[in-house]
Amino acid sequence: MRRRMRWTIGAAILLHLGLTACGGPQANTPAAATESADAELVIQATNYQFDQPEYHIKAGESVRVILEAKGNHGLEVKELGLKLDPNQTDQVIKPDKPGTYEFYCTILCGPGHKDMRAKLIVD
Numbered sequence: 001m002r003r004r005m006r007w008t009i010g011a012a013i014l015l016h017l018g019l020t021a022c023g024g025p026q027a028n029t030p031a032a033a034t035e036s037a038d039a040e041l042v043i044q045a046t047n048y049q050f051d052q053p054e055y056h057i058k059a060g061e062s063v064r065v066i067l068e069a070k071g072n073h074g075l076e077v078k079e080l081g082l083k084l085d086p087n088q089t090d091q092v093i094k095p096d097k098p099g100t101y102e103f104y105c106t107i108l109c110g111p112g113h114k115d116m117r118a119k120l121i122v123d
């Protein structure tokens, strides 16, 4: 009985790892953690929304974008090379020109997944 229980827990952990791993193929880059930036932007994600409809950063300035996710959420702005998920929670970007980028949650997180969208605006 006890043995079967342990098996179930093991399987659940494996499944969880499998789910979070598919968020992004890129490995954690330890160098990114020490990379300095002019500014910081925190984006909080919960079930099922980002904490603000719009996030503003400045063109020509390096910014450390930090994803604080409660739950399994990610985001990606391909044009800026920005990709965050539970395995890679911060990244420094330096957009060189103004623009508006709509982004979505990149992980199929649940019933409200499709509502998880916001804008990153480079001023």
Ligand SMILES: [Cu+2]
Pocket: 072, 073, 074, 105, 106, 107, 108, 109, 110, 113, 114, 116
């Ligand atoms: Cu999602």
